[in-house]
Amino acid sequence: MSAGYRNAAAAAAVLLALCAVPFLAGKFTTYLAIRIMLLGIFAVGYNLLLGQTGLLSFGHGAFYAAGAYGLGLFGVHVSNNPLLGVAAGVAAAVLLALLVGYLCVRHTEIYFAMLTLAFGMMVFSLVWNAREITGGDDGLIGIVRAPVSIFGMARMPIGKDSQFYFFVLFFFALSVWAAHRIRHSPFGLALSGIRENARRSEFAGVPVRRYRLAVFVVSGAFAGLAGSLEALLESNARPFMAHWTHSAEPVLVSLLGGLSSLAGPLVGSAIFVAMREIIQRFTENWMLGFGIVLLVIIMGFRGGVTGTLSALFRKAPARERG
Amino acid sequence: MGESLLTTHRLSNHFGMVCTARDLDLTFERGVLTSIIGPNGAGKSTLVNLITGHLPVQAGVIRFQGRDITRLPIHERVRMGICRSFQIVNVFPELTVAQNVMIPVLARTGRSWRPLRSLSRETEAMRETEAMLAKVSLLPERDTPANALSHGDLRLLEVGVALAAAPTLLFLDEPTAGMNPVERVRLLDNIRQLAREGRTTFVVVEHDMDVVFSLSERIIVLHRGEILCDGTPGQVRSDGKVREVYLGDDVSDLFRYREE
Amino acid sequence: MQSLVHVCLAGLSNGMFIWLVASGLTLIFGVLGVLNFAHGSFYMLGAYCCFTVLSHLGAGYWAGLLLGPLAVCAAGYVVERFFLRHVYRIALPYQLLLTFAFVLIFDNLVKIVWGGGALSPPQLTFLGGSIPILGRKYPVYNLFIIAMGPAVALGLHLLLERTWYGKIIRAASSDREMSSAIGVRVPTLFTGVFVFGTWLGALGGGLAVPYVGLLTPGMGETIIIEAFIVAVIGGLGSLKGAFVGALVIGVMSAFGTRFFPTFDMFLIFILMAGVLLVRPQGLFGATR
Numbered sequence: 001m002s003a004g005y006r007n008a009a010a011a012a013a014v015l016l017a018l019c020a021v022p023f024l025a026g027k028f029t030t031y032l033a034i035r036i037m038l039l040g041i042f043a044v045g046y047n048l049l050l051g052q053t054g055l056l057s058f059g060h061g062a063f064y065a066a067g068a069y070g071l072g073l074f075g076v077h078v079s080n081n082p083l084l085g086v087a088a089g090v091a092a093a094v095l096l097a098l099l100v101g102y103l104c105v106r107h108t109e110i111y112f113a114m115l116t117l118a119f120g121m122m123v124f125s126l127v128w129n130a131r132e133i134t135g136g137d138d139g140l141i142g143i144v145r146a147p148v149s150i151f152g153m154a155r156m157p158i159g160k161d162s163q164f165y166f167f168v169l170f171f172f173a174l175s176v177w178a179a180h181r182i183r184h185s186p187f188g189l190a191l192s193g194i195r196e197n198a199r200r201s202e203f204a205g206v207p208v209r210r211y212r213l214a215v216f217v218v219s220g221a222f223a224g225l226a227g228s229l230e231a232l233l234e235s236n237a238r239p240f241m242a243h244w245t246h247s248a249e250p251v252l253v254s255l256l257g258g259l260s261s262l263a264g265p266l267v268g269s270a271i272f273v274a275m276r277e278i279i280q281r282f283t284e285n286w287m288l289g290f291g292i293v294l295l296v297i298i299m300g301f302r303g304g305v306t307g308t309l310s311a312l313f314r315k316a317p318a319r320e321r322g
Numbered sequence: 323m324g325e326s327l328l329t330t331h332r333l334s335n336h337f338g339m340v341c342t343a344r345d346l347d348l349t350f351e352r353g354v355l356t357s358i359i360g361p362n363g364a365g366k367s368t369l370v371n372l373i374t375g376h377l378p379v380q381a382g383v384i385r386f387q388g389r390d391i392t393r394l395p396i397h398e399r400v401r402m403g404i405c406r407s408f409q410i411v412n413v414f415p416e417l418t419v420a421q422n423v424m425i426p427v428l429a430r431t432g433r434s435w436r437p438l439r440s441l442s443r444e445t446e447a448m449r450e451t452e453a454m455l456a457k458v459s460l461l462p463e464r465d466t467p468a469n470a471l472s473h474g475d476l477r478l479l480e481v482g483v484a485l486a487a488a489p490t491l492l493f494l495d496e497p498t499a500g501m502n503p504v505e506r507v508r509l510l511d512n513i514r515q516l517a518r519e520g521r522t523t524f525v526v527v528e529h530d531m532d533v534v535f536s537l538s539e540r541i542i543v544l545h546r547g548e549i550l551c552d553g554t555p556g557q558v559r560s561d562g563k564v565r566e567v568y569l570g571d572d573v574s575d576l577f578r579y580r581e582e
Numbered sequence: 583m584q585s586l587v588h589v590c591l592a593g594l595s596n597g598m599f600i601w602l603v604a605s606g607l608t609l610i611f612g613v614l615g616v617l618n619f620a621h622g623s624f625y626m627l628g629a630y631c632c633f634t635v636l637s638h639l640g641a642g643y644w645a646g647l648l649l650g651p652l653a654v655c656a657a658g659y660v661v662e663r664f665f666l667r668h669v670y671r672i673a674l675p676y677q678l679l680l681t682f683a684f685v686l687i688f689d690n691l692v693k694i695v696w697g698g699g700a701l702s703p704p705q706l707t708f709l710g711g712s713i714p715i716l717g718r719k720y721p722v723y724n725l726f727i728i729a730m731g732p733a734v735a736l737g738l739h740l741l742l743e744r745t746w747y748g749k750i751i752r753a754a755s756s757d758r759e760m761s762s763a764i765g766v767r768v769p770t771l772f773t774g775v776f777v778f779g780t781w782l783g784a785l786g787g788g789l790a791v792p793y794v795g796l797l798t799p800g801m802g803e804t805i806i807i808e809a810f811i812v813a814v815i816g817g818l819g820s821l822k823g824a825f826v827g828a829l830v831i832g833v834m835s836a837f838g839t840r841f842f843p844t845f846d847m848f849l850i851f852i853l854m855a856g857v858l859l860v861r862p863q864g865l866f867g868a869t870r
Contacts, residue, residue, distance in 0.1 A: 056675040103855070107862055109674050110617055114814055115858050121807060122851040129848065178438070186428045186444060187437040193425040196414035203374070204426035205400035205487050206434060218437075245803070248682065255679060285693055291686030298680045299665060302672075 011176075018169055022162040030161050034233060036273045037172040038226045039253060043265035044179045045222020046250035051259035052183060053215050054195030055105075056113045059120025061247035062100065063093040063220035065127060067227030068237035072140040073133070080146040082158065082167065086228045093224020094217055096123070101216035105209055108198070117244055124242035139238040143231050158232075168229055175222060180262050182218070191215055223250075252294060258304030267305050325352040327491050327523060328373065328404070333382035335368055335547075342368040344547040346382070350491060355517050356525045357534045360544035361567065366527045367409065369544065370493045374406040375399045386491075401430070403490030407497060409527075411476045413483055415469040419460055422468055422479060424451045426486040451486070458482040458512055474505035481509065485522065494526045498533055506530075510537060543567075584716045589840050590833065591715070595724040597832020598731025599786070599793060604809040604816075604824045605734060606782030612819030613755040613775045616666065619681040621783045622806030623688035627654045628784025629801065630696055632791050633703055643706055643792065651784035657688070658780025662773050685802070692799045701797040710792070723792050730789065734782070735825050742821075751775060755819075811854045817864025826865060 022030045042064060049055050070092030071085040079085075104115045127134045134140055145164060148156040158164040182188050193201045194208055201208050231237045240246055249272070250265065257268025272290070279286035301308045328350045335343040342365045350356060358366050371377035373384060375396040384392045391399055414422050427450050428434040455461045458478045463471065468479060481497055494513070498506045510533060517524050528534050534541060534555075541558045543551040551561045558564055607621045632650030636643050661684055669676050709726050712719040742748035754771050786805075791797070812831050816823025831850060838849050857864060 050675065054673070054675075056678065103859055107858065110818065111858060111862050113674075113678065114617075114810065115855060117807075117810070118814075118851050118854045118858070122848060122855065125847040125851060181438045181440070184441050185437050185439050186434045186441060186447075189421060189425060189428065189441060190434040192417060192421070193414050196416055197412060200408075200412050200414065200483070201425065202396040203400060203406060203487075204483065205397050205429035206425065207395075207397045211434075214437075244807075251675075251679065252682075284698070285690040287686045288690035288694070291683045291690070294679065294683035294686070295665065298669065298676050298683065302676065 015173060018172075019166075022165045027161060030165055032273060032277060034161065034165055034168050036270050037168050038230050038233070039249065039269040039273060040266045041172055041175045041229070042223055042226040043250040043253045043257075043269050044175060044262070045219045045226075047254045047259065047265045048179060048182060048191070048222075049215050049219040050251065050254055051264070052188060052195060053191040053212065055108075055212060055216070056251070057104075057116040057216070057219075058113050058244050058247050058251070059100065059116030059118070059123075060219065060223045060250060061242045061244065062120040062123035063097050063223035064227035064230075064246070065123060065237065065239070065242035066093040066096045066220075067224030067229075068231035068241055069127065069134060069140060069227075070224065071228035071231045072143045072237045075144065076140070076142045080144050082146060082148050082232060083150065085232070086171070086225065089228025089231070090221055090224045093227065094221050097217045097220025097224075098213075101213045101220070105212040105216060117247075120242055120244055120247050124239055124244075127239040127242055134237075134239070137239065139236040140231075141236050143235045143237070145232050145235070161233075164233065168233075171225060171229060175225065176262070176266070179222075183262060187211070187214075252290070254304075255297060256293065256304055258306035258308075260303070261306045261310075264304050264306045271305065326350070327352050327387060329385045330373065331383045331385070333369075333372060333379065333384065335365075335372055335377065335380050341547045343372060346547075346549060348542070348549070348552075350523065350525060352490075352523050353517075353520060354523065354539050355537060356523075356540045356542060357538040358525065358527045358542045358544060359529070359531075359534055360550070363546070364544040365547040366544055367495060368547070370406060370495055370525075370527060374404055374493060376406075397429075400426075400487050400489070403488075404493075405484050405487045405489035405491075406493040407480050407484035407495060409495040409499060411473075411480050413468045413476065413479055416467055418465050418467055419455065419471070419479055419482075420448075420451055420464040422483050423454050423486045424448070426483060427451050427454070430487050454482055454486045457485065457516065459508060474501050477501055477505070478509060478512075481512075485516070489522055492522050492524055494524060496527055496529060498528070498530060506533070513537065584718055585840070587716050588718055588720065589836050591720060591724070591728075592839075593833030593836035594829075595727045595793075595832070596836055597829040598728050599789070600805075600808050600812050600832055601731050601825050601828035602727075602734055602789060603783060603786035603805055604812040604828055605738060605821060606779035606786070607809050608813050608816070608819060608821055608824040609738070609782065610776055610779035611813065612821070613751055614670075614772050615755075616670070616677055616681070617810075617818075618776075618779070619678060619806065620661065620684040620688060621681075621779070621809060622802035622804075623685050624654050624658060624780045624783040624802075625787040625790070625805055626692060626797075626799070626802035627657060627688060628787025629790050629794075629797050630692055630701075630787075631784070632788035633701060633797055634696075636703060636791070643708075646791070647785070647788040650788045651781050654784035654787075655777050655781050658777045658784075659773065661780075662776040666776070667769060667772070685806075689799055689802060696797075696799075698799060702795070703791045703797070706792045727789065727793055731825075731828075735821070738821055808850075811850060813864075814854055815857045815864055817866040820864065820866040823864050823866030 021033050046060055049057060067089035071089035074088035075085050100116070100119045104112055104119070107115060128136055130136070145158050148158055148167060158167045190201065190206050190211055193204065193206060194211060198208050227241060253268035253272050254265040256271060257266065258264030275290065276286055279289055297304060303311060326349050330346050330348045333343055333346040346369065358369065360366050368377065372379055375394065379392050383390060386402055386404060391402065414425065424447055427447050428444065431447060433444060433447060452461060452464070455464055458481055460475060460478050460482060463475060468476070471479060477497060481494060484492060498509055501509065513524060514537065516522060526533070526537065538555060540553065541555055542549060543558060543564050545567050550567060551558050551564050603625055607618060610616060610618050628651045631653045632646035635646035635649050665680060666677070669680055706723060709723050712721045742752060750771065754768055794801070808831065812827040813824055815830065816825070816827030834853065835850060842849065
């Protein structure tokens with residue numbers, strides 16, 4: 001079986017397993033699984049920017065918030081059709097990412113990181129202060145999970161978490177597929193080139209700034225999707241989504257799981273959410289443990305969980321031969 | 323022969339107090355393999371940097387095939403057909419040799435801007451990539467990551483990546499630096515062969531007089547940002563000003579080729 | 583008129599306070615090229631250590647200001663010597679994330695050791711109280727802060743420009759390899775500068791105890807953003823720029839709070855983004 005078929009089979013198996021979760025697991029586990037998928041969507045899109053293109057943004061929470069508030073405001077004022085709401089959220093995130101990205105991609109490295117941080121916090125502060133529109137500190141309320149209907153046909157209720165789970169699973173599968181295709185496309189190769197050597201990419205005829213903007217917007221779209229789905233899950237949108245400490249989550253999670261693989265951010269998301277849940281029962285200082293894990297990874301295991309595991313597996317056959 | 327590809331008019335540049343290019347008026351013709359030589363600090367790399375867009379032009383005009391490219395961004399110049407290789411190896415370290423070369427191939431054929439298409443379907447690009455790798459004798463290393471190559475192979479890759487953009491005018495900045503004699507001969511043969519094929523005109527910046535005199539049809543000698551001499555190897559060899567500047571440097575190299 | 587003067591005074595004390603915190607961050611970035619997210623944590627640790635000396639050891643505020651930051655230097659030493667030093671040569675994201683990991687660690691350590699609630703330091707006796715300025719009362723301690731700002735600026739200036747040690751620091755920051763080649767023990771120097779920068783941050787924290795009046799585990803996070811903004815506006819790595827930037831931010835913030843209370847945070851971020859867009863090297867930064 002070639003690598004391509006093996007990967008497809010593995011993905012199908014995982015998808016099947018994921019479909020079984022709401023039937024086999026309890027309510028809380030289903031909820032956790034949804035949260036893992038949301039963070040997974042956020043991170044897998046973000047990793048196109050960080051792992052693939054080499055750009056560190058500390059402001060992607062702004063696009064997550066745009067997705068959430070976009071869906072929320074659309075739902076409250078226009079229609080609570082969830083599909084339209086998600087579309088509105090993603091559209092809001094894309095527009096914001098286009099604006100912010102255009103201003104930021106002309107800079108690199110530290111200045112890029114700081115600019116995105118600044119814009120992210122600007123969105124945070126705007127959302128916090130515009131109480132009449134966004135509800136400010138209390139968050140946006142009044143978001144409901146109306147049944148999904150396509151052109152008035154086939155009404156599918158998503159009120160229960162076990163039902164909403166499949167709505168999210170659909171977008172999760174879509175996101176992972178899209179990220180996979182992008183990674184292995186000519187566009188993805190050009191992005192890798194930009195990461196490895198931006199100057200040389202220019203001399204290869206790649207319009208670097210334009211491509212950076214494109215991947216910035218794409219990763220913003222993923223963030224917006226995740227944000228709008230969270231708004232539906234929690235029935236509210238909060239300013240914290242745009243705070244830089246939230247923007248740090250996809251970064252940490254991608255690093256934890258492994259920056260260079262597709263599965264890395266997904267594995268990282270699962271570990272992060274699971275760790276948070278388990279450790280939070282014993283102490284509210286679980287971030288301390290996470291900080292230590294992060295330290296260990298940066299100091300010695302920069303490939304993250306997937307990188308370290310695949311390195312181990314590569315060495316094992318050699319040992320057997322020898 | 324004789325068609326003017328690129329002209330510079332009063333091209334000037336200075337870093338603070340140091341003038342690295344002074345009112346340079348140059349013309350590069352299609353098919354004429356040119357070398358640019360000069361002592362250290364003469365402005366050779368500066369000239370290449372200005373023409374290829376690595377350095378922004380402070381004064382002067384650059385025209386390529388009639389079009390003013392003075393303010394054109396780098397990737398646009400590459401699209402028009404001007405490319406360069408670097409003195410210090412400047413490739414994509416963690417990508418394989420094939421991937422390194424495929425990036426400019428895809429960019430040139432306008433196929434990089436395709437986010438959902440599978441790379442394995444780009445058969446045309448892969449064919450061109452393999453052809454290019456064969457031209458620089460790197461086909462056996464196609465799946466080796468660039469950071470695992472030997473120095474000589476790296477320099478071949480350096481030229482290969484530049485060639486993959488199928489430039490009309492290609493500037494090679496000290497392509498044989500650090501190579502051993504065997505590798506050097508191999509690269510020079512490749513360049514000679516490609517020059518004969520006629521699709522690319524080479525301009526080579528070099529320190530090594532062997533390379534310069536055995537390869538070039540035309541030599542430009544730079545000194546302190548100005549053109550000291552510009553002509554055939556014979557003309558350059560017998561030029562008094564050139565002898566003066568090189569006195570104290572490797573004059574013996576220059577005169578070794580008197581008999582050729 | 584009276585309110586104008588008081589707003590200006592508030593701006594001055596705000597600005598000088600931020601300068602005191604940002605000076606260490608700027609120094610570290612200027613010499614080591616590292617943007618230390620954990621600088622806010624060192625500030626916070628400085629405040630907490632000073633508080634501990636002051637209230638638990640009963641030694642008084644000035645002892646706290648002296649000993650607290652010194653204790654934090656140990657943390658700074660550990661961070662640089664055993665962790666940061668090993669990641670200078672790898673890509674930037676890892677350095678930033680390393681310092682961020684320490685933010686997580688220190689912030690939570692503080693919660694464990696000192697508890698998650700807010701702490702109120704006792705009132706200051708010397709330099710406590712307020713004096714009337716143009717009819718309205720103004721805290722004496724704030725005047726002390728306003729005086730400390732230029733004092734530290736002058737001290738740093740003299741250190742860097744007039745001492746042999748300062749020359750070495752400047753040399754190493756502009757050309758690491760060359761300095762190493764002429765015998766400067768660059769790694770040791772970097773550790774020294776990092777510890778000194780940490781000390782400055784912790785000193786800021788100590789000074790914050792009577793100034794801010796309340797200690798919370800989140801105090802590091804809020805101050806680090808302001809310090810970043812100041813450093814960026816002034817020019818990353820430029821102490822002069824940080825001083826000017828801090829003044830600008832301090833005064834703007836004071837006017838903003840007084841006249842545009844809802845949007846003052848927003849204005850400051852706009853300023854930072856604006857500076858980065860138009861003049862990315864900041865007011866006094868070197869063009870790269």
